[in-house]
Amino acid sequence: MCEMLLRMNKDDARKEPGSLYERRKQVMRLHRKGYGPMKIVDLTGLSWGAVNTALKLYEGGGAAALKPKSRGRKCGTCRTLTKEQEQRIQKLICEKRPEQLKLKFALWTRGAVKDLIRQEFAVDLSIRGVGDYLNRWGFTPQKPIKRAYEQQPKAVKEWLDETYPEIERQAREQGAEIHWGDETSVMNTDVRGRSYAPRGQTPETRAVWGKREKFSMISTVTNQGKCRWMIIDGAFNSDRLIEFMERLIRDADRKVFLVLDNLRVHHSKPVKEWIQDHQEKIETFFLPSYSPELNPDERLNADLKHKITTTAPARTRKRLLDVTTNHMQMIEASPDRVANYFGDPHVSYAAYHNN
Numbered sequence: 001m002c003e004m005l006l007r008m009n010k011d012d013a014r015k016e017p018g019s020l021y022e023r024r025k026q027v028m029r030l031h032r033k034g035y036g037p038m039k040i041v042d043l044t045g046l047s048w049g050a051v052n053t054a055l056k057l058y059e060g061g062g063a064a065a066l067k068p069k070s071r072g073r074k075c076g077t078c079r080t081l082t083k084e085q086e087q088r089i090q091k092l093i094c095e096k097r098p099e100q101l102k103l104k105f106a107l108w109t110r111g112a113v114k115d116l117i118r119q120e121f122a123v124d125l126s127i128r129g130v131g132d133y134l135n136r137w138g139f140t141p142q143k144p145i146k147r148a149y150e151q152q153p154k155a156v157k158e159w160l161d162e163t164y165p166e167i168e169r170q171a172r173e174q175g176a177e178i179h180w181g182d183e184t185s186v187m188n189t190d191v192r193g194r195s196y197a198p199r200g201q202t203p204e205t206r207a208v209w210g211k212r213e214k215f216s217m218i219s220t221v222t223n224q225g226k227c228r229w230m231i232i233d234g235a236f237n238s239d240r241l242i243e244f245m246e247r248l249i250r251d252a253d254r255k256v257f258l259v260l261d262n263l264r265v266h267h268s269k270p271v272k273e274w275i276q277d278h279q280e281k282i283e284t285f286f287l288p289s290y291s292p293e294l295n296p297d298e299r300l301n302a303d304l305k306h307k308i309t310t311t312a313p314a315r316t317r318k319r320l321l322d323v324t325t326n327h328m329q330m331i332e333a334s335p336d337r338v339a340n341y342f343g344d345p346h347v348s349y350a351a352y353h354n355n
Contacts, residue, residue: 025063
C-alpha cells in the first residue's frame with residue numbers, strides 16, 4: 001500500500017526546483033530504510049540520475065549538501081555597463097544638470113540618462129534597461145527644487161560654512177532668537193494638484209477668473225516651532241514691514257535676529273533707519289541672492305498655498321481671508337509642524353541652534 005501511494009511517473013526533479021530539496025530528503029529516508037537505488041526510483045518517480053545525485057551528495061557532504069544551490073546568473077553579471085561606468089553615470093547625475101552636459105533635457109529622465117550613457121560610452125540601452133539601472137542604483141523620480149540661474153554657488157557655500165555659523169554664535173552670546181522671514185501672495189485663482197477620473201476622461205475644475213482676489217502675507221518661523229504672521233491688505237512696502245517688525249519685537253521676550261532675503265524693500269532707507277533705532281531689540285541678516293531654498297519660511301508658504309490650492313476656490317475676498325487666517329492660526333498653534341519645516345534637507349543647516 002505504501003509503495004502504491006509513493007509511486008508516480010518518473011520525471012526530472014530539476015523541473016521543480018522548489019521541491020527538489022524535499023525529494024532529495026525523501027530519497028535519503030528511503031535509503032536509510034534499506035531500499036536500493038532502483039527501488040527508490042520506482043517508489044518516488046524520480047529519474048535514476050536524480051536519485052544517484054542525491055545519494056552522492058549525501059555521501060560527500062551529509063544532509064546539508066542536499067540543499068540545491070541557487071540557479072541562474074549571479075546578480076550583477078552580464079550587465080552592459082561596467083561597475084566603473086555605472087559609478088561614472090551616477091556621479092554625473094548627482095553633480096550636473098543635463099544642460100551642463102549639452103543634453104537637450106531640463107531634468108534627469110530615463111531618456112536623458114539614456115542619451116548620457118550613449119554620449120559617454122557609445123552604449124545604446126533601451127528605456128526599460130535604463131529604468132532597471134536607475135532602480136538598482138536607488139534613484140527615484142522626484143520633484144526638483146528650483147534654483148535661479150543667477151544664484152552664486154560660492155556665496156551659498158560661504159553662507160553655509162561661515163556666515164550662518166557666525167550668526168548662530170552671536171545669537172548664543174546675546175541670547176537672541178533667530179527668525180527666518182519671508183513674504184508671499186495669496187490668490188484664489190490657482191488650483192494645483194491631480195484629480196482622479198476614469199482613464200481617458202480628463203477631470204476639470206472651475207476657475208474664478210472673473211472674481212480674482214489677492215493679498216499679501218509676511219511671516220517668520222523659528223526652529224523651536226514659533227510662527228508669527230501678518231496679512232497685508234494692499235501693497236507690501238516699508239511701512240508694512242516696519243509694522244510687522246514692531247509686532248515681532250513686542251511679542252518676543254528677547255532680542256530677535258531676523259533672516260530675510262534680498263527683496264528691495266528689506267534694504268530700503270526707512271527700514272534701515274528703523275532697525276538702527278531698535279538695534280538693541282532686533283538685527284537683520286540677509287540670505288545669499290536668489291536662494292529661496294535656504295529659507296525655512298518658504299516651507300510655511302508652501303504649506304499655506306497647498307491648503308489654498310487644494311480646497312474649493314474662494315469666490316469672495318472674505319472667504320479667501322477666512323481660509324488663510326484659519327490655516328495660519330492652526331500652524332501658529334502647532335509648534336511641531338513648524339519645527340518639521342526644518343527637516344527639509346535644504347534648510348536642515350538651520351535646525352540645530354537652540355533658540
